[in-house]
Amino acid sequence: MALNPATWLPVPTATTAVSGPYATALTAQEPGASTLLPLLAGTAPTDTARKYxxxxxxxxxxxxxxxxxxxVQNPSGNSVSLGVRSQDVLSTTQAIAGLTYDQTERTGAVFGGLSYQGQYPVLDADVTYGGRDAARYIDRARGPAQPLDSLRRDQWRYTRLTAGLRLPLTLTRSKYLEALTLSSYYLHERVSDYDLPVRSRSEPGPNRPVHAVQTTLSYARQLRLSARDVAPRWGGSLLLTSRLTPFGTGLDARQWAGQGSVYLPGLAKHHALRLRAGYQWQQQRQYQFAAAISFPRGEGYVSFDRLRAASLDYYLPVAYTHWSVGRWLYVQRIRANGFLDVAQGRSVGISGERDYRNVGLDTSVLFNVLRLRTPLEAGVRVVVNTYTQELIVEPIAFSIRL
Structure with a gap:
């Protein structure tokens, strides 16, 4: 209809409280109405006011x-956490404690964190105790004809204290969710049981902590999801990471990495396509930082000095089932995700490079149990290594391999 302000009718200003049989009946049903309403109106007796x-x-x-x-799933998609959350009534102090699982190294950890958000920048601190699982090639350069055949894997424990500043900027407008976050943290890490063969005597031990500074810049912009979408149909993200040991004490290591993703509409409604690429550069003569980019799915993490990785994912809903089993189980939908992961890793002083090219399919079910509002997701992942023809089948939860 035409927008013509001249035809608008003014609404008279209300001068008296709403009355009538319906309003009176509803007000009388309110718990504590006889006490609170006179108090708010300023007509309560003095003894009532003393109670508040x-x-x-x-x-x-x-x-x-x-x-x-x-x-809670990490925005990068590489970890998932189960925890208890606390937040004061002014939304200035937040705390969380729980368990977390990292899909790249397939390790778990116990953590506790505290965040004060009353002023800018946000102050964060957390303590984590968990495990690491990584491998390195220890071959030496003996000529291009010599293949990589000396892969050594090690598992160790760590205790990490993280403290620093974070500047989160919410830029959301209209139908697009948009955020920019800059953070800088100090990392104090002690490790144990790190006995990777052919390593320097100065590598981690109970008396050789890691003193590092981690700086990240993340940006994300994506179209809001509808109830039937299984992934964003438009959007993108960028994550830049720097981990350095600038203090000149303890262990020495350096890492720089960048990873970006782009979401595009798929071939049919509620389908989505994701393109992702990343590059990681590091010096790890004395220590190995955790991965800062995504590693090919179906593979155990190998810590290279130079790592290039890319992936293509296609998300689609298989069925919106809406099955229910009494009060115990409610299945919302079944979705699938076909993917292709490629990567190339190389380390200084190592003869040759290692290439990865894996294809796979994820099938998962989104469901609620015991009428809890938070939905859960679980399924199975099938991966084929196209170089070795190896078939890998593994369970997943929240798109995280277990």
Missing amino acids: PMRPYSVLRNSFNVFGWGV
Whole structure:
């Protein structure tokens, strides 16, 4: 219809409270209405007002307010956490404690974190105790004809203290979710049981901690998901990571990495295509930082000095089932994801390069249990290594391999 302000009718200003049989009946049903309504109107007796005295609010005494628990997936898609969350009524102090699982190295950890968000920048601190699982080639350059045949894998434990600043900027407008975050953290890490063969005596031990600074810049912009979408149909993200040991004490290591993703519409409604590429450069003569980019699915993580990786994913819904089994189980949908992962790794002083080219299919089910509002997702992943023709089958949860 035509927009003509001259035809608009003014709404009269309400001068009296709403009355009538329906409003009166509903007001009378409110718990505590007989006490609170006179108090708010200023007509309550003096003894009633004394029950609600005014006093200063202590931010410190009211910092912890546990409000829920659940599963949270890392935006990078490489880890998932199960924890208990706390947030005060002013939304200035947040805390979380729980368990986390990293899909790249297939390791778990226990963590606890505290974040003060009353002012900019945000102050974060957390403590993590968990495991690492990584491999390195220890071949030496003996000529191009010599293949890589000396892969050594090691598992070790670590205790990490992280503290620093984060500047989160929410740039969301209209139907696109948009955010830019800059962060810088100090990392103090102690390790044990790190006994990788052919390593320097100065590598990690109980008395040789890691003192590092981690700086990240992340940007993401994506179209809001509809109820039937299984992935964003438009959008992109960028993550830049720097890990350095600039203090001149403890162990020495350096790592720089960048990874970007682009989401595009698929061939049919609610389908989506993701293109992802990343590059990681590091010096790891004394220590191996965790991966900063995604590693090919179906493979154990190998720590290379130079790593190039790319992937193509196609997401599609298989069926919107809406099955229910009493109060115990409600299955919302079944989805699939076909993917191709390629990567090339190389280390300084090592003869040759290692190439990866894996294709696979994820099939997962989104469901609720015991009428909990938070949905869960689980399924199976089938991966084929096109170089070795090896078939790998593994369970997944939240698109994370277990």
